[in-house]
Amino acid sequence: MSGSLLRRVRVAEVEQVANRIKRFRLVDIDNAPLSEFSGGSHISVVMHSGDRLMRNPYSLMGSPTDTSSYQISVLNCGNDSRGGSKFMHDAVSVGSELEISEPLNLFPPCKLARKHILVAGGIGITPFMSMMNELDALHCDFELHYGVRSLEEGAYCKYLQSRYGSRVNVYLQDQGQMIPLESVLGSQRLGTHMYVCGPKPMIDWALQTAELLGWPAENVHSEQFSAPPPGKPFVVKLAKSGREIEVRGHQSILEALEEHGVDAPFLCRGGACGQCETGVVSCDGFIEHNDHFLTEAERVSGKKIMICMSRIPSGSITLDL
C-alpha cells in the first residue's frame, strides 16, 4: 500500500500574493466535490517535469468546509531547489492539470488545548491558514505570531489582520522586528499549546525556547516540509529482487525507485510520517539521516532509513526491499 489514490485537478486560478509566492486554486477535473479536511492538513502535488517525477507536499489553506476547491501557496525557491516549486511557478498556469493526493493531517491542533499559540515564519504561514479558519469557527482562543522579511515578501499579512484583528501579530524583519517568543511563551496559562512552522532554524529556536521555559513536550508541535537534500550519486541494491538502481545527485532514493517501477511505501515524502521506513541490510559508510521520524538510537543503529529524505555520501546501500 504505497501512497494513496490520486485525484486529477485543474488549476482554476493563480495569484501572485507576495514577491516569490503564488497562490493556486485547484478544482476537481469533473467539478466533483473534494473531500473536506481538518485544519493543518496538506496534499501532495504530483509534477511531471521532463523525465522527472516529483511529489511535493503543500498545506491546504482554504476553509476546511469548502469542497469546491483547494488552495495552496508555493514559494519559488529558484534554481537552488530541486525544481518542484520552480515548476509550479513557471510551468503551471490557469487550465493546467495536476494530480493530487487526498488530504493528510500531520499537524492537527490539539482539541483539548485551552489556547493555541501559532508561530509562523515566511511560507510557514500556510498550515495556519486552515487551522485559524477551524479554530475561529469553533470559537477557540488563539493568537498568531507571524515573522516575514518585509511586507512585500510576506503573504496574506493584510488579509489575516483584517480577518482576525488583534489575534494576528506580524513582525517585519526589515523593520528590525522579531517575534518576542520568550515573553509570548513565558506568560501563558496551563493547557496552552504552541505550534511552529517555518525554516528549520526558526523551528529549532521555537522548540528550544519552549523547552527552556519549561513547556511540556506534548504541548509543543512543529511541522517542516523540507525537500530531500541533494548529494552525490550512489547505488541502491535491493536485497529481495537483487536489482541495482542508481540514485542521482538531485534525487531521493524513493524517487529513484519509482522511476524504475519499484513499488515502495510512502506517504508524506517529507520525513515526518514514518510510512517509508525501510530496513537496511548493509551500507557503505554512514547514512545521512534527514528525516524527523527515527529516534536517535535508530539512527545510530544504521538498521533503518527513511527513503523519502535520507541518502548516503557515496558507494552503495542494500535495502530490505
Added chain:
Amino acid sequence: MALTFKDETFRDDFTFSNSPAAIRRFPFPFVEDKYMYSVNIEPHTTGPEGSVFEFPFDIDEHYVSEMRDRAMVLQEDPARCQALPHMMMAQWDMLELVMMSMARDYPDLFTLTRDGSKWHWVNRPLKIEQTFTFGDASTLPYEPMEYIGRQVQGDFSIQDQRDNQLWMDAGIITSQADWSLDFDVGMNFFEWHGPVPLAHEAGVFERALKFLLNLQISNPVRRLNWTMTINPRLDTSPENYHKWGKDRTTVTPENVGQKVHLRVEMQGLFRLPRSNAILFSIRGYLLSLDQLVTVPKWGRRLHRVLKTLPEELIGYKGLSRYRDTTIEWLSKYDDGAPTSRGGGPD
C-alpha cells in the same frame, strides 16, 4: 439482494438464527488451520456482491432485531453511549459517513436528501423520518453519534488523534465481546489494548498505531477478529457479566451445536475528514456450530484451530470452560482431509 428482516431475540429465549444465505456469507476468519495474532489489515474496498465486504456498513437480515436489542441495552444502561465534549465534530463526521453510505448502498431502505445544511433522512425498515440541520445537535432527538448509532448494525468508537496517539473519546457500544466503553473512554491505544496477551510482545500494537496515525481520508481499512459466545447473545459486556458469565458452565456434549457460537467482528477504520478522528466500526456476526458445520471446510478448520490455540488466547477469549467439549464435538466433523487456503467455503 432483497432483504427480509427476521423477528428474533438475542436474550431470554434466544430465537436468533441465520438463514442458509446468511450462513454462506458469514465472514469465517480463519485463513489456515491455525491462528495467531497479526496486523491483518487490508483496504476496506468494495468486496464481492452479496458478501459482508460489499459495502462499508453491512446491513443484513438481523438489522431490525439487532437495533431493537441495542435500544433495550441503552434503556437499561445509558453509559454504553458516551462522547467527550471535544468530539462533537467527529460525531457529525460519523453521521455523515454512515448516512451517505447507507443511502447510496441500500437505496430501497434508506434515503438522504441534502439541501445545504438542511438534511432529510428516511429509514424505512425502522419507520423513521427526520428533518434536521447538519451541525446543530438540537435538531436531533439524540446527539449525532447516538442518533445514527441506533440505526446501523455494529458497535462504534471514535478515536481522537493527538500527541501521535489515538484516544477513545467517544463510542456507542452495546454488543461487545467483554469490554467496557465506560471503563475505556479517554484511554489511549496502548492502554485500552493493555489486556491483550502476546500481541504486545510481538510489537503488533506499535506497528498498528503507526499505520493508523497515517490513515487517509477515503482509504478505509478493515480486519477480522473473533471470539466465541455461549448462546446468541449480543450484549456480552462486563457490566452484565452476572447475566452471561455463567452460561459458559452450561455447555454439554449434547448442546454444543446449539449453544456455542463463533463470533466474528468485521472491524472497519475510517479517517473522518473534518475532525481528523478515526471511526472504528465493530460489526459482529454470530454463527452456531450446528450451522457452521453445514460448511464442511469450516467444521474441519475450526476443530484444528481450537486444538492448536495458545493457552494465553484460550484464557483471554474466555474459552477455557468449554473448549475441550467443543473440540470433542467438532472432531466428528474433521475427517483429516486437507483444507483450501482462505476463509471462504469450498
